[in-house]
Amino acid sequence: MxxxxxxxxxxxxxxxxxxxxxxxxxxxxxxxxxxxxxxxxxxxxxxxxxxxxxxxxxxxxxxxxxxxxxxxxxxxxxxxxxxxxxxxxxxxxxxxxxxxxxxxxxxxxAAGLAEVRYGAAAGRRGLVILTTLGTGIGTALLYDGVLVPNSELGHLEIDGHDAESRAANSARTREELSWEQWAQRLTRYYRTLERLFSPDLFVVGGGVSKEAASFLPLLDLSTEIIPATLRNxxxxxxxxxxxxxxxxxxxx
Missing domain, CATH: 3.30.420.40 (ATPase, nucleotide binding domain)
Known part of the structure; x- marks a missing residue:
């Protein structure tokens, strides 16, 4: 088709x-x-x-x-x-x-499927975790291109908080965080995902991915992390x- x-x-x-x-x-x-x-x-x-x-x-x-x-x-x-x-x-x-x-x-x-087939993660094997950083944090898990649906990892409890309440882009704007301050929270979030899932690749989507150069290099992670390319x-x-x-x- x-x-x-x-x-x-x-x-x-x-x-x-x-x-x-x-x-x-x-x-x-x-x-x-x-x-x-x-x-x-x-x-x-x-x-x-x-x-x-x-x-x-x-x-x-x-x-x-x-x-x-x-x-x-x-x-x-x-x-x-x-x-x-x-x-x-x-x-x-x-x-x-x-x-x-x-x-x-x-x-x-849907965004994860698109990025794995046509976008930033095209041709990548193993476990890919896409996160959309917006009002909340949406997530998609894909293993060798196959979707494991409804992961909802934005709602993990980290340090006593719903993860997206502190690490979503809305928290950055609401609290007027600098890129460096937000990167510290994102590092805590993504390290938790690393510990739980040992992914091969993170892909970061959402509107703020256009600003990836402002915050992705500030993250301290073991896993490769790259911006999404298909965006809207x-x-x-x-x-x-x-x-x-x-x-x-x-x-x-």
């Missing part, structure tokens, strides 16, 4: 585009629509219908990122979206609404890839 459609659904915006899976990039210009309020599954499904109608010549499976834990298409948590999502079989809701084969995936997991394309690309691979498994 050479193409699929990716939708990156977040608390403020819904972005979608067809994706050329041979190269891991948009096959047409991305469209962005504001997330409806309230962002219930039914309201979001209607936005997806409108979004897909803008690409009438694009068929194939559809992948959707959700900022929450997703198990077998069912959403089990809701970060920055309507609590009505919890317990919703999003795969079923969106498949029925759009008439397309829809597969839902956690947003950090990772969600759409990873969602499309996840949908294509899920559809392929379903027909085997």
């Amino acid at each position: 050479n193409t699929a459609f990716g939708i990156d659904f977040g608390g403020t915006g819904i972005k979608g585009a067809p994706v050329d899976l041979a190269v891991g990039d948009f096959a047409a210009e991305r469209v962005r629509i504001r997330t409806p309020e309230p962002s219930t599954p039914a309201a979001v499904a209607q936005i997806f219908v409108e979004l897909l109608e803008r690409f009438p010549d694009r068929d194939g499976p559809v992948g959707v990122t959700v900022p929450g834990v997703v198990r077998h298409g069912v959403v089990h948590s809701a970060a920055n979206i309507d609590p009505a999502w919890i317990g919703t079989d999003a795969d079923a809701v969106f498949t029925e609404a759009t008439g397309r084969d829809v597969h839902v995936v956690n947003d950090a997991d 394309r990772a969600g759409v690309v990873g969602a499309a890839l996840y949908a294509a691979e899920s559809a392929d498994r379903a027909v085997r």
